[in-house]
């Protein structure tokens with residue numbers, strides 16, 4: 074009877090359904106956590122890569138402009154632009170700072186990107202409205218008035234003409250850019266580097282970093298190493314910068330989450346093992362009877378494994394589907410890679426089957442003599 | 450008559466040290482073809498242990514067993530093969546699988562022996578008709594009376610055309626009318642299938658059905 078295992082499962086359907094649901098929830102959480110980290114990784118790199126810069130220069134000892142505290146003076150611009158290996162005049166000042174603008178009366182998480190219009194570091198044009206008015210960066214005069222204008226990430230949901238408060242100042246939204254959110258859906262506020270200096274750096278002639286393009290004929294790593302040798306600055310390639318950001322913003326803080334994922338796997342395995350084991354205990358007599366009437370151990374094992382495999386498969390597949398539903402419904406950016414999810418699902422399936430197998434292996438050692446006894 | 454089941458010098462102990470119980474003590478026993486043997490004796494005298502040994506679900510500490518003339522060697526043979534091909538069991542508590550119908554409960558015995566499903570189904574139907582359950586084929590154990598359940602388990606025991614059926618207190622959970630019915634059914638089936646039957650029982654009233662009675666006491670056979 075090929076369907077014997079199904080009949081048994083139907084008889085114990087409440088337990089089967091609950092086990093499968095348990096697996097479903099655990100698997101979808103495992104996938105969702107992976108998806109959250111993937112999402113963070115994608116967001117960690119998308120702004121940096123969009124700038125088109127090849128080298129990232131920050132203050133010595135900062136460990137990279139996105140990680141440590143870095144201030145460099147604007148004089149370096151001239152030095153970089155005169156240097157060999159860089160595309161002439163590609164060196165661009167950049168301020169990249171966490172901020173809490175007050176948006177529609179609510180303190181909101183955002184990142185201020187101050188750059189020079191037309192240079193590297195931010196969009197060249199807006200997808201709606203216009204870009205901010207550019208000021209004169211090279212000729213630093215603290216007393217010069219600058220129009221407080223900002224171009225916002227479209228995902229912020231702000232209207233053109235609206236005002237947001239940064240520090241004590243009101244800044245007007247003049248345009249929108251297509252979304253390039255940073256890690257954990259942090260939206261970017263693009264503004265002129267001079268305004269950013271005024272608002273965030275006490276109107277001093279500093280920036281957080283300078284970025285530049287490397288001349289096609291020069292290998293990027295060599296140029297970076299060459300600039301890195303100067304005592305007051307650190308230089309990193311795009312790849313190093315992205316690596317730093319991912320490590321600092323994703324991998325390090327998400328270590329606990331990674332650990333949690335492993336624990337969830339363990340939980341899924343233990344859940345299946347436990348329920349299989351309890352079911353086996355309940356079925357001891359039944360297994361004993363099957364053996365007494367001539368079932369080989371293999372027969373019983375196959376029967377039990379089919380049940381474990383079907384329950385696990387249903388749980389894992391539902392978990393896979395549910396994780397995509399969660400990903401859409403999640404309040405943050407989640408990216409579940411299909412291939413990765415299939416691998417995770419397969420491993421989860423094996424974990425569940427493995428623990429079910431261990432429980433079943435114990436179960437088939439039942440002494441068939443038990444069939445002659447009454448309740449045990 | 451040739452011997453279907455033979456046991457020589459069978460001994461089985463349970464437990465160790467001071468707690469050792471000699472459940473079967475150097476028992477010699479022969480059950481002949483087509484016989485209906487009853488094994489009787491006080492509780493704890495070793496009846497269940499004896500038929501477990503003879504039915505190859507328990508390994509003796511000493512002694513040897515021959516089934517249908519062939520020696521049984523638990524160390525070299527797969528006991529499950531002997532159990533499903535040569536032996537049928539009937540238990541006091543029926544032990545039908547709760548999730549299967551009467552028909553499927555009989556079919557499963559044949560499934561263990563890899564009989565084709567269609568063949569198993571027709572034989573199971575036939576056997577259940579013989580035990581008078583042709584109108585209960587699709588009932589589950591929970592929907593059957595004790596007597597009906599025991600008849601299903603007899604049909605299951607007969608399914609693979611065993612050489613011998615061992616029944617441990619098959620009537621203990623039945624009322625006297627049901628057990629009389631069952632006994633006459635066993636007699637009928639025995640004639641029809643030429644099967645050897647060994648029944649363990651406490652019911653003195655069943656004595657009259659036996660060809661031979663084996664009386665046990667403290668792990669030994671004291672009278673035949």
Ligand SMILES: Nc1ncnc2c1ncn2[C@@H]1O[C@H](COP(=O)(O)OP(=O)(O)OP(=O)(O)O)[C@@H](O)[C@H]1O
Nearest residue numbers: 463464470471472491492493494495496497498499
């Ligand atoms: N698995 C076991 N472990 C320890 N002792 C056992 C075991 N099985 C049986 N015994 C002991 O062996 C002896 C014989 O037991 P057995 O079940 O064969 O008796 P029985 O004649 O069938 O009794 P009853 O009529 O009550 O069913 C008893 O003393 C019992 O306690």
Ligand SMILES: [Mg+2]
Nearest residue numbers: 496497498617
């Ligand atoms: Mg007994």
